[in-house]
Amino acid sequence: MCKHILNAQVAIRAACCKKWFDCAECHQEIEDHPLQKNIEMIFACKKCKKVFRKDITDYDESDEYCPHCDNHYVIKAVTQESKEIQKFENLVKEVKQ
DSSP: OOSSSTTOOEEEEOTTTOOEESSHHHHHHHOSSOOOOOSEEEEEETTTOOEEEEEGGGOOGGGGBOTTTOOBOOOOOOOHHHHHHHHHHHHHHHHHO
16 A cells, blocks of 8 residues: 555556556655656556556546546545645634634
């Protein structure tokens, strides 16, 4: 489970080492080499567990969904920092009421 993107919907296969990671930061923390950029990305959907490929040079809005189960995997990332900000904003709302 990714500690950087708490709602990650896919895992990404790194082209450089052929290993699976939830995000680029996870790769950076574990591996001793930079993440190799590639025009084709390989994803594994966390909902249906199926693997699919996407050509990043030909990417549009319909490509934001898993082709097997229609899981919307391009969503606003929830991070630990964003969760803390949301808690603070909720507290401020409560105090104002």
